[in-house]
Amino acid sequence: MSPSYLARRLSAVLLVLLIVTFAVFAITTILPGNAAVMILGEYATEDQLLALEQRLGLDRPWYVQYLSWIANILQGDFGMSLRLSLPVSEVVGDAFWNSASLAVTALVTVTVIAIPIGILAALKRGTIADLGISLLAYVGTAFPEFVTATLLLVFLAGPATGFFPAGGFVAPNESFAGFVSHVVLPAGTLSLILTAHIARQVRSEMLDVLGSDYIRAARLKGLRERTVVRRHALPNSLAPAVAVISLDIGYLLGGIIVVEEIFAWPGLGRLLILALENRDLPVIQAITLLLATVYALSNLISDIVIAALDPRVRYE
Amino acid sequence: MERAIVPPVPDAAQAPAPVLEIRDYTLGYNTPAGRFEALKSIDLQVWRGPTLGLVGESGSGKTSLAWAIMRYLPENAVENSGTIELSGENLRAKSVPEILAIRGRRISMVFQDPSTSLNPAIRLGDQIAEVLVQHRGLTLKEARGEGEALLARTGITRPADMMLRYPHEASGGEKQRVVIATAFACNPELIIFDEPTTALDIITARQILELFGRLRDETGVTALYISHDLGLVSRIAQDVAVIHDGVIVERGSCASIFKAPRQPYTKALLAAVPRPDLRIAPPAPDASAGDLLSVEDVSVNYGNAPALLRFLSPPRADAYGARSVSLGVRPGEILGIVGESGSGKSTLAKVLVGLQTFEGRLSFGGRAFTSRRMIDRDYRRAVQIVFQHPDASLNPRQRIGTILSRPLRLYDLVPPADIAARVRALLEEVLLDADFAARYPHQLSGGEKQRVAIARAFAAEPSLVICDEITSSLDVSVQASVARLLIELQRRTGTACIFITHDLNLVRQLAHRIAVMQHGKLVDLFDIADVTSDARDAYTRSLLAAVPIPFDAETDPVTSEAGAGNMP
Numbered sequence: 001m002s003p004s005y006l007a008r009r010l011s012a013v014l015l016v017l018l019i020v021t022f023a024v025f026a027i028t029t030i031l032p033g034n035a036a037v038m039i040l041g042e043y044a045t046e047d048q049l050l051a052l053e054q055r056l057g058l059d060r061p062w063y064v065q066y067l068s069w070i071a072n073i074l075q076g077d078f079g080m081s082l083r084l085s086l087p088v089s090e091v092v093g094d095a096f097w098n099s100a101s102l103a104v105t106a107l108v109t110v111t112v113i114a115i116p117i118g119i120l121a122a123l124k125r126g127t128i129a130d131l132g133i134s135l136l137a138y139v140g141t142a143f144p145e146f147v148t149a150t151l152l153l154v155f156l157a158g159p160a161t162g163f164f165p166a167g168g169f170v171a172p173n174e175s176f177a178g179f180v181s182h183v184v185l186p187a188g189t190l191s192l193i194l195t196a197h198i199a200r201q202v203r204s205e206m207l208d209v210l211g212s213d214y215i216r217a218a219r220l221k222g223l224r225e226r227t228v229v230r231r232h233a234l235p236n237s238l239a240p241a242v243a244v245i246s247l248d249i250g251y252l253l254g255g256i257i258v259v260e261e262i263f264a265w266p267g268l269g270r271l272l273i274l275a276l277e278n279r280d281l282p283v284i285q286a287i288t289l290l291l292a293t294v295y296a297l298s299n300l301i302s303d304i305v306i307a308a309l310d311p312r313v314r315y316e
Numbered sequence: 317m318e319r320a321i322v323p324p325v326p327d328a329a330q331a332p333a334p335v336l337e338i339r340d341y342t343l344g345y346n347t348p349a350g351r352f353e354a355l356k357s358i359d360l361q362v363w364r365g366p367t368l369g370l371v372g373e374s375g376s377g378k379t380s381l382a383w384a385i386m387r388y389l390p391e392n393a394v395e396n397s398g399t400i401e402l403s404g405e406n407l408r409a410k411s412v413p414e415i416l417a418i419r420g421r422r423i424s425m426v427f428q429d430p431s432t433s434l435n436p437a438i439r440l441g442d443q444i445a446e447v448l449v450q451h452r453g454l455t456l457k458e459a460r461g462e463g464e465a466l467l468a469r470t471g472i473t474r475p476a477d478m479m480l481r482y483p484h485e486a487s488g489g490e491k492q493r494v495v496i497a498t499a500f501a502c503n504p505e506l507i508i509f510d511e512p513t514t515a516l517d518i519i520t521a522r523q524i525l526e527l528f529g530r531l532r533d534e535t536g537v538t539a540l541y542i543s544h545d546l547g548l549v550s551r552i553a554q555d556v557a558v559i560h561d562g563v564i565v566e567r568g569s570c571a572s573i574f575k576a577p578r579q580p581y582t583k584a585l586l587a588a589v590p591r592p593d594l595r596i597a598p599p600a601p602d603a604s605a606g607d608l609l610s611v612e613d614v615s616v617n618y619g620n621a622p623a624l625l626r627f628l629s630p631p632r633a634d635a636y637g638a639r640s641v642s643l644g645v646r647p648g649e650i651l652g653i654v655g656e657s658g659s660g661k662s663t664l665a666k667v668l669v670g671l672q673t674f675e676g677r678l679s680f681g682g683r684a685f686t687s688r689r690m691i692d693r694d695y696r697r698a699v700q701i702v703f704q705h706p707d708a709s710l711n712p713r714q715r716i717g718t719i720l721s722r723p724l725r726l727y728d729l730v731p732p733a734d735i736a737a738r739v740r741a742l743l744e745e746v747l748l749d750a751d752f753a754a755r756y757p758h759q760l761s762g763g764e765k766q767r768v769a770i771a772r773a774f775a776a777e778p779s780l781v782i783c784d785e786i787t788s789s790l791d792v793s794v795q796a797s798v799a800r801l802l803i804e805l806q807r808r809t810g811t812a813c814i815f816i817t818h819d820l821n822l823v824r825q826l827a828h829r830i831a832v833m834q835h836g837k838l839v840d841l842f843d844i845a846d847v848t849s850d851a852r853d854a855y856t857r858s859l860l861a862a863v864p865i866p867f868d869a870e871t872d873p874v875t876s877e878a879g880a881g882n883m884p
Contacts, residue, residue, distance in 0.1 A: 029409055214433055214434055217433040219422070220388060222419035222451060223446065223450055224450075231438070232435050236436065310437060311436070312484045
């Protein structure tokens with residue numbers, strides 16, 4: 001990997017984030033019905049509005065507001081939460097780590113399960129195993145999270161079984177066992193669709209690669225099938241799978257909002273819904289920006305992993 | 317006099333038993349439409365010493381035979397009868413582990429396209445080494461050392477460096493040397509060469525052929541050389557077997573088959589091989605009339621990209637598809653443009669039909685065009701193009717009749733009521749039945765589709781037709797008939813023609829003048845009569861020298877390279 005490749009990818013990420021800050025700022029600040037109106041409601045008096053606008057700095061030109069907002073963010077100051085009277089960074093910080101623990105658990109689960117079953121389906125193409133995996137994949141993709149979540153709750157957390165708690169959160173550093181028992185259902189919900197999606201991608205990539213000339217050449221060299229699959233087919237079929245996983249992170253970030261609400265997981269999703277209900281603008285801005293950053297960075301990481309798997313992109 | 321790539325003929329006592337013997341072998345494939353018989357009662361022996369050339373067109377079964385020998389058959393393959401013996405051992409009776417121990421060690425293969433047969437994610441050195449580790453039990457370190465020695469033997473100048481490269485960091489010729497080194501790695505009894513030069517450029521192909529000859533002489537390996545190219549096989553093989561529709565129609569020594577073919581199919585195949593000495597073009601038009609179309613200082617820079625893309629994607633050097641090309645086409649003339657891949661032939665074609673932005677000046681019919689935007693409907697009607705792949709250039713969802721009527725309607729050439737009649741006439745002109753109008757492209761063969769594409773170009777009543785590698789994807793016999801058809805249409809309509817190709821023998825058969833391109837530049841332009849003149853550019857001469865001139869019926873095939881010139 002050349003430093004210039006990395007520098008170029010990084011500058012692309014920064015460009016994307018710049019556009020995102022602009023969009024986030026524009027949507028919540030420039031559009032009609034400014035923050036002051038939203039906060040005080042439609043029955044507020046002119047004086048009240050003016051006073052709050054001054055307090056929030058809304059009477060300044062928009063570009064001054066934008067630049068001071070950016071300057072503050074760069075110093076880690078996202079402002080005060082309008083509802084909780086706490087610094088936004090504090091409110092969002094805790095929620096971020098809670099969400100991250102859920103997302104990472106889901107992502108690891110997906111990767112560990114989806115890639116092997118995708119490969120298995122490709123190698124056993126046309127057999128019962130392949131058919132079963134494909135069928136499960138279709139079913140998995142067809143079920144939205146709230147349906148999956150409800151089914152999991154009824155069968156695994158309901159009064160009949162009670163294997164797992166129906167909701168709530170225990171931090172891993174308090175009780176790891178407690179964290180695990182609480183994370184299984186939400187992470188399972190998030191994993192199901194993604195596993196289905198990624199397994200299907202891996203299967204079709206693997207089939208493409210297995211049908212390629214260089215795999216035929218490897219077989220005609222007298223290499224054992226295991227060597228052919230492991231050394232010749234896998235690296236070539238995983239690079240596209242990594243690209244799909246990184247795109248699915250966008251989906252995961254959306255899904256987490258629904259799943260956290262269902263399982264009462266105190267993460268960014270719940271906080272975002274709360275902030276939206278209360279028109280807590282600084283919190284909404286911070287969360288949106290954070291999610292966009294996570295997505296952009298995960299794409300950067302996937303680019304690096306792909307470059308490691310495929311020598312053709314290394315020196316570009 | 318160039319060296320013929322033919323080893324000394326072994327005396328009969330040295331070759332007591334064939335290395336490969338195939339007896340009464342029959343192979344079919346089960347398809348939804350029923351059983352397709354790919355090979356019918358094949359009898360074939362390959363002896364140590366003389367190389368056997370297996371010649372056939374696409375679909376003849378030559379590749380199926382290679383897979384059968386390698387025991388690499390798809391699940392729907394059915395072997396009805398026969399034996400395939402390697403040094404007396406029946407390969408059909410071998411178990412899977414036994415076959416794995418034979419592949420790569422006792423029989424190996426060199427494939428058509430080195431850019432697809434090498435794994436893009438593995439270093440070239442490791443792709444050689446893994447065979448040695450697998451079959452000779454070497455450690456990876458020993459295998460890499462041995463691999464380097466093997467690469468050195470294939471003429472790669474810095475083998476240690478090449479060992480560490482990935483396929484995308486090597487040229488086509490280098491990659492094919494790696495594939496060949498791998499095939500020779502375990503000193504196999506038999507090597508199957510499956511069109512090993514078809515995907516390579518002319519000069520590279522020649523070098524690979526020479527390497528093949530040298531390694532064969534050095535190692536004495538038995539070789540089965542599969543090709544569609546009779547001219548090429550006549551140069552490197554001693555024995556030839558001609559396969560057609562799954563049947564070996566004729567076999568014998570090269571000399572006997574090329575001098576006195578017995579079977580009609582062999583005769584037809586031989587007649588279809590383009591031979592520079594048999595001109596098929598009408599006499600050249602009067603040169604004094606001036607140019608019909610000319611380009612002056614035309615350049616195409618593919619490196620131009622918008623600023624944002626330049627920022628986000630890897631920096632690109634200026635990549636010129638064409639560089640200050642100046643060239644004219646005379647009315648009624650056939651101008652051949654030759655060059656290797658990437659030389660700018662197709663870029664120039666795209667400029668001429670207004671598909672590519674360019675710098676410079678284009679003159680046609682008294683008008684000058686200095687940018688692509690100036691090219692208008694009148695120009696587009698007058699300058700038509702036929703592309704290489706008719707599959708890609710004919711809309712699969714339109715009937716042939718619709719395809720042919722498009723230019724007629726677009727340019728208002730025929731009253732609406734007469735369009736159907738004109739389409740029928742066009743089809744007949746390209747020797748297709750009028751009822752083809754109701755068919756879809758997928759119901760036609762490759763040659764028929766290319767005829768439709770030609771008919772579409774001529775439907776616009778153009779004054780210039782550009783043929784961009786139009787015969788490259790066709791079989792030899794189909795290629796010959798398409799070329800003759802084109803010449804006939806050209807003769808009848810007086811339309812000028814630019815014939816772009818990498819097939820030097822073909823272009824020498826039909827062009828009045830030949831332009832040679834290299835690295836985007838025009839390096840040579842000459843009348844066909846001056847092809848062997850000393851005034852030719854060095855690059856032109858090396859191209860001409862690299863192309864095997866097919867056998868000459870009058871003389872020994874091995875020594876019939878008169879006129880090919882010398883390798884520089």
